[in-house]
Amino acid sequence: MAYKLGIIGTNWITKQFVQAAHESGQYVLKAVYSRHEDTGKQFAQPFNVDDVYTDLEAFYNSGINVVYIASPNSVHFEQVKAAISHDIHVIVEKTAFSNPTEYAAILELLHDHPNVRLFEAARHIQQANFKVIEQQVAQMEKIAGATFVYEKYSSRFDDYLAGNEPNVLSRRFSAGALTDLGVYPIYAAIKLFGAPKQSHYFATPLRNGADGRGIAILRYDDFDVTIEFGKGSNSHLPSEILGRRDTLVIGDIAEVLDVTYYDDEGAAHQLSQEPLANPMTTEAVKFADMMTNPVDTAEDYQELLALSKTVNQVLFDLRQDAGIVFPADK
Amino acid sequence: MAYKLGIIGTNWITKQFVQAAHESGQYVLKAVYSRHEDTGKQFAQPFNVDDVYTDLEAFYNSGINVVYIASPNSVHFEQVKAAISHDIHVIVEKTAFSNPTEYAAILELLHDHPNVRLFEAARHIQQANFKVIEQQVAQMEKIAGATFVYEKYSSRFDDYLAGNEPNVLSRRFSAGALTDLGVYPIYAAIKLFGAPKQSHYFATPLRNGADGRGIAILRYDDFDVTIEFGKGSNSHLPSEILGRRDTLVIGDIAEVLDVTYYDDEGAAHQLSQEPLANPMTTEAVKFADMMTNPVDTAEDYQELLALSKTVNQVLFDLRQDAGIVFPADK
Incomplete structure (x- = not known):
């Protein structure tokens, strides 16, 4: 039913x-x-x-x-x-x-x-191409770092430049570049590498105190991850995960498109599949399964919930680091 | 003569x-x-x-x-x-x-x-394609940020992994990823944007205390610049300078190759010229001119010297931030 x-x-x-x-x-x-x-x-x-x-x-x-x-x-x-x-x-x-x-x-x-x-x-971490990334990362001998980028000029930024305060760029709505765009690459990083040991946030503040752009550094035991995002510029950088000589390049970390593995000799191996027409279909199916079969999926569900909670904590830590307070924090 | x-x-x-x-x-x-x-x-x-x-x-x-x-x-x-x-x-x-x-x-x-x-x-900032970058940056309405990357697996890293301490990865020689590779993108950033107001360095230390990889953040009045470099991995990221809707993409910030401007509509304009066969020719000519015509070139020379001094200070500040001490510091 x-x-x-x-x-x-x-x-x-x-x-x-x-x-x-x-x-x-x-x-x-x-x-x-x-x-x-x-x-x-x-x-x-x-x-x-x-x-x-x-x-x-x-x-x-x-x-x-x-x-x-x-x-x-x-x-x-x-x-x-x-x-x-x-x-x-x-x-x-x-x-x-x-x-x-x-x-x-x-x-x-x-x-x-x-x-x-x-x-x-978090639809992107459920998509088939994200599983491809996870499998490749598990096979890489060494992870030396990663850079995840999600930075696109938003039509809402025109509103902001015109003197208005769009919801997605307002702390009153617990919004800004970090919670609106940064959450995609940060979710991806934490799903792949776990909770960071330390995190730092370099935010470019808008006139209303919200973050219009930001660079987050997630520090792990023996490597660092750079996260870049913003709503007022267009980045042309792909994302990537560094091995030793090998590198995993991800054309778009939010849509999880164009995953290419460059091996030790620099030869390119295209790993990604053609994505489903609707990027939310996979999560819709997965969530239905978890609601229908709560016992069989209990472990998976607890993992997802723990991931969500970790992301929430990291986003908060990053805001604390940059001094960005939401009215909801009080 | x-x-x-x-x-x-x-x-x-x-x-x-x-x-x-x-x-x-x-x-x-x-x-x-x-x-x-x-x-x-x-x-x-x-x-x-x-x-x-x-x-x-x-x-x-x-x-x-x-x-x-x-x-x-x-x-x-x-x-x-x-x-x-x-x-x-x-x-x-x-x-x-x-x-x-x-x-x-x-x-x-x-x-x-x-x-x-x-x-x-600093040969790269003398090359014709670097002047192209400077001219384009001067024409861009807004600079919202930049990411400069220079990260290549070095054969010296094989020596390091084999248990040795190559000179370029040793603090005894005032070396490491920052002074060996990071200096290229940092020179470029300071030439384009001036001395940063603040700087931060996230270094991945080698077993000998030198930095094998690093992420530097240079903070300016209203934007931040991310610098990534390392000798133990191969990055496939280009470099870029963010405007509003427009973006300047630089295929290689150290060799200053493939400079492409994406305008507000996303249309690509290739700006770079075919570089000279020997990338050091331009600086050799320039330095000879400055030695031969010291009076005419006095202002240019003082600017170059001031730039070099600023780079030296920023590299030092970055090391201080990451706690990397050279024997030469004592």
Whole structure:
């Protein structure tokens, strides 16, 4: 039986997730929550869904058993808390929570609702090409360092330059370059190499105190990882993982495209597959499996949750290092 | 009249410089200094030069009026000091001196020998393609950041892995990844953007305490520059300078090859020229001009010297940040 899906947030990523969820055959969209009824109806209509809510309590009482949340980061916490309290499974877009204090409260609540599953939607680490990277890294004799880059000029940056404060570049929404773009390469690094021993963040602040660009250094026992990201420039650098003579080059670490291994002699071996049309399909299938088979997938699930928690802690540590405080931290 | 050139150091870079010097028509190799007479003779023979010295004093008294020094970094100081004392012009390979204390002593000595010119051989910033970069940077509306990479597996690293301590990876010779490779991208950054306000160095130490790899962050008023370099891995990343929507990509920041400007619409404009066969020819010509026309070139010369001094200070600051001490520092 398909999961009865509710969604919060009505932007392009929500649409992409609903399409992936339907494609998987494991979910059926049943209810839409939006602060504005018009926006909600506009989103729901192409999916032939009538249940549109502007009241969160009514939305969670509508009979859905899983919610996908893609609202601004700062409101995830309250929305996830309410979902868990209603024993509804949660798929929340990255970054899941503003800080470790919020995460700890959520984990405590999960403890009281042991049948509820919480997933942070880090789609890229679920994609087939990411498994290819993991397998190659496991085979490399030595890891000497890595550089992961995700830096693209955003149309929202035009708004910022015009004197406005778009949500994704505002601390009020627990947003900025780190939580909006940096989270992709940082998730990838922590999935591949684990929690860093130390981390440092060099942020380029916007006039509102949010970070428009940043360089994070993740330090491991015997190598360092450089993470570069920003919303106000276009980087042409690929990402790469350094071995000794060998190198693994990743054309795009967020979309996980073009994975090429250069061996000791410098010969190129293309490892990546053609990705699925919808990059969220793999995670939609995986999350459904984990909800349906909680016992068989218990270990995998705990690993995913631990990874999500580590990413949350590292993002917070990085902000602390750069002195970037969110209102949600207080 | 051509300059009477003496050389110290008998490796490939010295040969390349002598060839460039001869090609310029401004220098004639007259004398070779080497610790071992055999090595010196072997170097001198193809150039039909008989004057080979193992005694520095005799070498400097041989009638040369300019010396090119490519010995290990740690001995530059004494060799340059002696040259200046003999009123001989100096072209010294980067990195010129181990620390600012050495540099200050040299500048004091230069004060007493006002006709002597001292050049640090940073060939890449003299090349035509570097001027192309400077011109493009001057035209870009905004600089939002930059990443310069110079990381190549060195055959010396095989020696290191075999349990030895090659000179270029030894603090005894004021060497390591920073002073051997990092100096190229750092020179480029300081030439383009000036002295950084702050700098940080994340070094991967070798077992002998030298740096085998490193990430330096140079912080400017409103942007940061990432510098990556290492002798134990092969990076496949190009270098780049970020604008807003536009980006300047440099295929190789040390050889200054493949300079491409991507405009606001993402269209590529190839800016680089085919480089000269010998990358040291341009600097050889420039230094000869500065020695021959000291009055006309006084301002240019002081700028070059100031740049060299700034690079020396930044390299030292970076080492301090990472806790890397050279015996020459004591």
